[in-house]
Amino acid sequence: MSSKHDILNALKSAAIAPQSMPVIDISPRIDDLIGQFETSLNTVAGTLHREGGLAKLQAQVDEHIAQGMQIISMVDGVKGNREVTDTAHQLRDIDYAVIPGDLGVAENGAIWVNNKNLGHRVTPFICENLFLVLKASTIVANMHQAASRITLESGEFGTFIAGPSKTADIEQALVVGAHGACSLNVYLV
Amino acid sequence: MSTSNSAVHAHKAEIFCKDESRVDWHSKALWLLREKRDRAAGSLPEWEQLRQIGSEMKLHTLTHLGQYLEEFEQNCIKNNIQVHWARDGVEHNRIVHEILAKHQVKKLVKSKSMLTEECHMNPYLEQHGIEVIDTDLGERIIQLAGQPPSHIVVPAIHLKKEEVGDLFHDKLGTDAGASDPLYLTRAARAHLREQFLSADAAMTGVNMAIADKGAVVVCTNEGNADMGANLPKLQLHSMGIDKLVPNIDSAAVLLRTLARNATGQPITTYSSFYRGPQDGGEMHVIIVDNGRTDMLKDKILAESLKCIRCGGCLNTCPVYRRSGGYSYNYTIPGPIGIAVGSQRDDTNSIPWACTLCGSCSYVCPTKVPLDKIIHHHRRLKAEAGKLPYGKASYMPLVGKFMASETALNCSMSVARIALRILPGSLLKPFSGAWGKYRELPVAPNSSFEAWFKKNRG
Numbered sequence: 001m002s003s004k005h006d007i008l009n010a011l012k013s014a015a016i017a018p019q020s021m022p023v024i025d026i027s028p029r030i031d032d033l034i035g036q037f038e039t040s041l042n043t044v045a046g047t048l049h050r051e052g053g054l055a056k057l058q059a060q061v062d063e064h065i066a067q068g069m070q071i072i073s074m075v076d077g078v079k080g081n082r083e084v085t086d087t088a089h090q091l092r093d094i095d096y097a098v099i100p101g102d103l104g105v106a107e108n109g110a111i112w113v114n115n116k117n118l119g120h121r122v123t124p125f126i127c128e129n130l131f132l133v134l135k136a137s138t139i140v141a142n143m144h145q146a147a148s149r150i151t152l153e154s155g156e157f158g159t160f161i162a163g164p165s166k167t168a169d170i171e172q173a174l175v176v177g178a179h180g181a182c183s184l185n186v187y188l189v
Numbered sequence: 190m191s192t193s194n195s196a197v198h199a200h201k202a203e204i205f206c207k208d209e210s211r212v213d214w215h216s217k218a219l220w221l222l223r224e225k226r227d228r229a230a231g232s233l234p235e236w237e238q239l240r241q242i243g244s245e246m247k248l249h250t251l252t253h254l255g256q257y258l259e260e261f262e263q264n265c266i267k268n269n270i271q272v273h274w275a276r277d278g279v280e281h282n283r284i285v286h287e288i289l290a291k292h293q294v295k296k297l298v299k300s301k302s303m304l305t306e307e308c309h310m311n312p313y314l315e316q317h318g319i320e321v322i323d324t325d326l327g328e329r330i331i332q333l334a335g336q337p338p339s340h341i342v343v344p345a346i347h348l349k350k351e352e353v354g355d356l357f358h359d360k361l362g363t364d365a366g367a368s369d370p371l372y373l374t375r376a377a378r379a380h381l382r383e384q385f386l387s388a389d390a391a392m393t394g395v396n397m398a399i400a401d402k403g404a405v406v407v408c409t410n411e412g413n414a415d416m417g418a419n420l421p422k423l424q425l426h427s428m429g430i431d432k433l434v435p436n437i438d439s440a441a442v443l444l445r446t447l448a449r450n451a452t453g454q455p456i457t458t459y460s461s462f463y464r465g466p467q468d469g470g471e472m473h474v475i476i477v478d479n480g481r482t483d484m485l486k487d488k489i490l491a492e493s494l495k496c497i498r499c500g501g502c503l504n505t506c507p508v509y510r511r512s513g514g515y516s517y518n519y520t521i522p523g524p525i526g527i528a529v530g531s532q533r534d535d536t537n538s539i540p541w542a543c544t545l546c547g548s549c550s551y552v553c554p555t556k557v558p559l560d561k562i563i564h565h566h567r568r569l570k571a572e573a574g575k576l577p578y579g580k581a582s583y584m585p586l587v588g589k590f591m592a593s594e595t596a597l598n599c600s601m602s603v604a605r606i607a608l609r610i611l612p613g614s615l616l617k618p619f620s621g622a623w624g625k626y627r628e629l630p631v632a633p634n635s636s637f638e639a640w641f642k643k644n645r646g
Contacts, residue, residue, distance in 0.1 A: 003478075004262075004274040007430065010482035011255040016491050018252040022245035024438055026235050040455055088420055089386055107233075107445075108455035121467050122419035125412045125459075143456075147441035152404060154268045155465035157419075160444075162456045165412040169327035169343060171350040172218050173370035178326060179381060180412025180459065 028141030033106045034188070037139050040109030044163030045176050046184040053189040054078055057098070057131060060185075064096055073098035074117050075133045084119035091120060097127035101161075101186070103138040105146045110160035111186065112150050121157050125165075130181035132161070136188050197577060198542040199622070202512030211349075216510040218346060223504045225453025226552065239446050244556035246439045247495035251485065257400040257433045258476065264403025265474055268465040273475045278308030281477050285310060285392070285425060286317055288473055292423050294319060294389040300407070300414035301325040302394025303341050303498060304427045304477060306520045322384045324413040326377050333360045339514030341521055342451050342500035347513055381413070391417035395428035396460075396497070397443060398474070401436045404464035405474060408447060408457040415461050422470035426463070430481050431494040443497055446554035451499040484529070489565045493528040495555040502549035502559055508542050517542060524549035524559040531566040537575045540566035601636055608632035 029036065038048045049056060054077050061071055061080060071080035072091070075098050085091055099118060101111035111132050115121050124130055140146050152158050165180030176182060206212055230236045250257055262272045273288075275281035281304075289297060297314065299305065299321055311321045311332075323332040327345040331338055334356055338344030345353070354368035363376045393414040397406040405426050407414045418424040434440050448454040466472035484490040503509045503523030514522035517539050519530030527539050534540075540563055549559040570576055576584060590596050607616060609632050617624050633640075 002274065003276045003280060004476075006276055007274055007476075007478045007482060008255045008258065010478070011258075011485065014252065014254070014482075014485040014491065015488040016248065016252050016485075019245060019248040021249045021435065022242045024242055024246075024442060026238060026242075043455060044458065092382070092386060105456075110456050110460070115467075120419070122416065125415045125419065143441040143445050144438065147437045150437070150462075152402065152437075152462055152464050154403075157461065157463055157465075157467070159415065159459055159461040160456065162454075162458050162460075165410070165458055167326045167374060167411050168452070169325070169330065169345055170353050170370040170373055171348075172221065172343070172346070173350070175371050175374040178374060178378060178411035178413070179324065179385070179416045 024144060026142070026144055028145055029106070030141050033139045033141060034136060036106035036141075037104050037109060040105075040107060041163065041186060042109075044109045045166060046109060046163040046186060049185060049187045053187060054133070057133065057187045060131075061096070061098065069095040071096040071098065072119070072123065072127070074119055074123070075100050078133070088120040088122045088126070091123060091126045094123075094127040096129045096131060097123050097181075098131040098133065099124055101132045101134040101138075102151070103140055103146060103149055104134050104186075105141075105143060105160070106139055107142045108162055110146075110162040112146060113159055113161055114151065115157040124159070124161060125180045127181055129183045130161075130164070130185070132184065132186045134186055134188055196518060197536045197538040198512070198516050198518065199538065201516035201518075202542070205513035205516060206511065212511055214349075215347060215513060219504045219510045222343075222452055223501075223552070226450050226501055226504065229449035229453040229455065233445075233449070239442060240554055240556055242442050243446055243497075243554055244495060246434065246442060247497075247555050248492075250433050250435060250439075251431070251491065251494055254430060254433060254485075257435060258430060261398055261400040261403060261433060262476075264401065266403070268403045269472070270403060270465060271471065271473045273473060275475055275477045275479070277479045278310075278477075281308045281427065281475055281479070282310050282313040284475055285427070286314060286319075288423075288425060289314070289319055289390060290317070292390060292471075294423065296320045296322065296384070296388045298322050298324050298384055298388040298391050298417040298421075300391070300393040300409060300417055301328050301344070302392070302427055303338075303521060304394055304429055304479075305392070306338060307479060308427075308477070322381070322388070324381055324384065324417055325409070325411060326374060329377060329381065330356065333357075337515075337520065339522065340500060340503055341498055341525075342503075347515075385416045385420050388417065388421050390421050390423035390425065392425040392427065393418055395426050395432050395474075396447065397434045397440045398428050398432045399435075399437055399440055399462075400433055402464055404462050406440055406444075406460060406462050408444070408460045410454070410458045412459050415459055418463065419467065422467070424463070424466065424470065425473045425475065427475045427477060429477050429479070431496070443554075447497055447499050450501040450552065450554040480532070483532075489558075489562055490528070492557055493525065493559075493562050495557050496525050496529070496553075497555055498525070499554055501552045501554065502557075505548045505552050506543075507546060507548070508544060512542065524563065525557070527566065528557070528559055528562040531563075531570070536577065537570050538577045540570060541577065541580075598636065598638070605632040605636075
């Protein structure tokens with residue numbers, strides 16, 4: 001007998017009577033979504049740039065390029081100095097990645113990023129620093145609203161990113177910048 | 190008794206308790222997490238509603254698990270994900286090894302998975318010549334130190350920064366005497382980047398498996414799961430059958446409580462959904478039972494499978510905080526460790542590593558009735574004739590004694606008189622372990638029964 005068969009068979013003698021699925025009906029906090037989002041993003045160690053949009057971001061990118069940084073941009077209208085590489089591993093020296101976010105979540109500062117816009121899936125993790133671009137109109141109140149809007153087609157990868165990578169594994173001291181990006185700046189457009 | 194006393198919870202805790210300042214430090218570090226959790230929970234008006242929905246949703250899934258597992262498998266296959274089933278840890282390890290061997294994998298980067306710890310996968314793969322690198326910083330620290338995790342979310346919580354500094358100096362060549370967490374974390378970042386970039390395959394645990402999408406969700410703060418899974422072409426995910434949720438909406442409920450209850454964060458830094466391999470890659474999911482279907486056969490034990498492994502019950506537990514993670518004789522310590530590990534505990538002592546205070550059940554984001562489950566384990570041990578040494582001999586006598594009113598009243602009055610007239614030093618030996626760190630009580634003038642008759646009767 002296969003293990004699958006054994007496991008499914010064993011489940012037939014489970015002791016609890018079938019329970020119904022609860023209704024998830026939680027009223028969202030819809031006042032000042034951008035303000036809520038900014039507060040949450042600060043809590044997770046990210047920074048929001050409300051004004052200036054892509055022009056401000058491009059100026060920032062240009063400044064970094066002038067300092068010799070390696071920047072890859074996956075956002076239309078922002079120009080870096082690196083293109084998508086043949087292999088994911090070749091992104092190891094990227095200093096900044098500019099990536100579009102699909103939606104933002106006010107309650108926790110998370111931004112949904114889909115692999116359609118990443119070149120390689122590892123781009124937002126392997127870069128030293130991350131710039132995310134987010135349309136203000138895509139900010140939703142909570143995870144329930146986000147769940148109903150995220151797209152995740154067959155074969156895809158998507159991730160909620162809430163701030164830069166961090167750890168507190170050494171004596172509970174918070175250190176920003178573990179394996180993923182060491183900083184996160186979000187530009188609202 | 191086949192097991193030596195040294196393995197019994199109380200004895201192992203005693204070893205941990207020898208260093209009193211460390212116990213205080215450990216307890217405080219974990220309580221800090223509990224306080225952060227309270228603030229995060231308190232900031233959501235719908236917190237209790239989320240706990241209730243989380244609990245009902247998990248119960249619903251567990252009571253329809255066969256159906257959801259099959260749905261999940263079918264959808265995974267549609268997404269080009271290869272699914273494997275393992276009855277136990279041995280089969281799990283064999284499957285993992287077969288996949289890795291087929292691809293001639295020499296180095297595997299692993300993101301924290303308590304399931305692979307439960308299956309003792311690392312030593313198995315290492316025996317077969319595969320290097321396994323744990324990539325969560327805490328996991329890497331204890332791997333370098335040759336220790337198992339002492340907590341399910343913060344696995345190196347028992348180590349001080351100076352100890353990590355010495356370890357890194359020894360293994361990674363950091364400066365001697367350096368103990369700054371920022372410096373040490375940066376050194377680990379550089380070291381682990383090289384591992385990610387040179388690995389042939391990646392493996393992660395699974396926080397949630399979404400049945401109707403055929404996708405797995407992995408949550409980390411460091412990004413190690415994603416750095417791992419998205420570099421090499423081969424990715425593996427190990428999951429217990431209890432990780433299933435019906436859909437993305439239910440995953441969203443748990444994503445709202447998981448990190449808040451674990452560390453007080455509004456959400457983990459990365460909550461990643463994998464619904465298929467990367468271009469030209471392979472993605473495998475290994476679905477593991479390893480005793481879970483047995484637990485489902487017991488109405489009370491079944492509820493422990495609602496657990497989402499946030500670690501909140503460990504942080505609040507007064508026993509865990511003062512006895513350390515290594516005193517539980519199981520990979521998973523604390524209240525949830527007792528709930529899911531008691532049946533494998535050959536010392537039969539861990540169900541008593543609990544005061545039944547109920548704090549764990551109170552903080553649990555899916556309302557696992559932990560104190561009820563732990564109490565139930567004591568009953569199961571007694572019924573199986575497996576009470577720990579000591580309890581097996583005196584508990585039946587205590588039962589008989591307490592059932593007899595005359596015997597109880599008589600001895601209580603003797604005890605009251607003794608407490609009043611005899612010196613403490615003479616009486617203390619009779620109080621056993623109870624009196625070791627406590628003063629003897631002041632004897633009341635009369636029994637409660639007499640007091641009640643006089644005042645309220």
